[in-house]
Amino acid sequence: MPKARAEKRSRRERRGGGGTGTGTGILFNTGAGQHILKNPLIVNSIIEKAALRRTDVILEVGPGTGNLTVKMLEKVKKVIACEIDPRLVGELQKRVQGTCLANKLEIKVGDVLKTDLPFFDACVANLPYQISSPFVFKLLLHRPFFRCAILMFQREFALRLVAKPGTKLYCRLSINTQLLARVDHLMKVGKNNFRPPPKVESSVVRIEPKNPPPPINFQEWDGLVRIAFVRKNKTLSAAFKSSAVEQLLDHNYRIHCSLYNTEIPENFKIAEKIQTVLKNTGYSEKRARSMDIDDFIRLLHGFNSEGIHFS
Template structure:
């Protein structure tokens, strides 16, 4: 008898999905329908029976069910109340019901709970913000297996000198080890997105590098405004020097340092770049160690980016 009930539920579930009422373009909803890819993502996350899993955008629950089979608990974060109802219906009366916690709301505005692993087919428009929300989350999680737009995934792993190397690349790689696990064609989704996808594994560096990430982010933001220009050119922009001068004056005021008459932030910055051999370097060829040295060189002279 239970089998009949399960088949009936499954038929209803397919019928609702077929009607197309589940997919909201505003939320970037593309339901992953290929069971082989869902299983591969679950397998790659190397779940333990004691793990708490965070799933973002569970959709109709295809991945959720597979995670519930392996983990101690699944916390599913969903913004669409219709999908929440569908997910609740799917586990109702099963052994999974007590293992599933649903958080309703925008994951970017939600305080994340404790979790060991994150597995998700996420809406692509929140990719960048979500990556950094996860990487700055404490306590540390073990790893995340996430579906991204293919070009975004390639940016995450790009190295200095690569065409796609950018601020996203270096900021992510500072905080985590990143690997592309597999490519996923658009026909594996319903409705199919306009782009190809890739699954990425992100493992936070624990302990994290001894660096103030807000400052690091401020520095790389300036350097990558025009990643093909020299640093000397990037730091000469009026808006950049004005912000740096404001921060510098705050630093001097807090530390009782006198600012000499006729002080020029442009000259000071140029001198720091020259003395440390960064004047002609370009962001697109610089690695993490280069940026660490540059940040240290500025900080030693009282220049901060937070």
């Protein structure tokens, strides 16, 4: 490419004229999930489905250039926007500067996964897709409870969230999310509604935490579900024969016995005890792919009542 043309192209990209620009001089980092929702009809639909109230404090993660943020600021008491990219923080600040919306916007700069979440009534966000799973569980374990979250995800991730037992996409993510919340798929969003377009299709999901939450130790629950879903098509009898699983549960069982002054027989074998629990609960030949929340609650109770724990 001739030097003059290369310099002209470089200047155009710095102004935002390149394929990943905003038109304001910002080049998006698509590797960091920066895909800005540009379609105002989709923005309005998300806000409508969030049923925002004048008194609401809204948490938004990854506000980008503020297309969703500004619309929400017009309807609520306050928006707390969490953004990791200082360039986009500057764009967002400029967008509300000198307007009546400025004092309703609070921007937190940094990685939302590494900071404590503030108080909020609802979370509305077009999330960077690579933080989807850890953010969902950070959200669901957050206290005090929030009313709901309206979140944009990669389509397949969204479908996993709402998948039912026996379906292809049903997995540990499905059952863990559905234990803690009611989850609904609201709408599909095509890739051309973003700038720059992502490589995948997207969906909007509503997550409403169960309040009060189920009376279950989530660490224990997740420990059990993790083992069962490592090979979700295997029988539980086979899944629990892994040497790593047996070592972990043997270690936990011995700690339990020492805490409760329970004597362990010399010929004790954790593998035999595990298989006995599975048979007595009726889940020995069951497969994780077809088990629902009630099944796992009963199985967890069966293990715990025999002194076997997962955390």
